Amino acid sequence: MDIEIKLVSIHTVLAIVAGAISYLLYIGAIAGLKNEFLAVFAGLIILYLGGQLCERLFGKEEVGGMSGWLWNGIVPFFFVWIMVWVILYNL
Numbered sequence: 001m002d003i004e005i006k007l008v009s010i011h012t013v014l015a016i017v018a019g020a021i022s023y024l025l026y027i028g029a030i031a032g033l034k035n036e037f038l039a040v041f042a043g044l045i046i047l048y049l050g051g052q053l054c055e056r057l058f059g060k061e062e063v064g065g066m067s068g069w070l071w072n073g074i075v076p077f078f079f080v081w082i083m084v085w086v087i088l089y090n091l
Contacts, residue, residue, distance in 0.1 A: 025039040
């Protein structure tokens with residue numbers, strides 16, 4: 001399997017998890033915390049940890065540095081994260 005497909009797949013799964021966690025933090029379902037900033041911060045932390053995980057699994061050279069991580073990690077993560085968060089919020 002190509003490295004780009006693996007990166008996008010890992011970041012997509014993490015984005016679904018981050019979207020659900022952000023939604024729960026946004027509505028105050030986790031320990032009474034109702035904070036939009038905390039919801040966004042949790043998503044960004046998950047994104048950073050996912051990037052570090054991919055660099056350790058595949059190596060920095062294989063990931064392609066910041067450019068590879070931007071197009072195969074950050075962009076798919078951001079769109080899926082926001083999409084899941086909005087869909088859950090509108091249920």
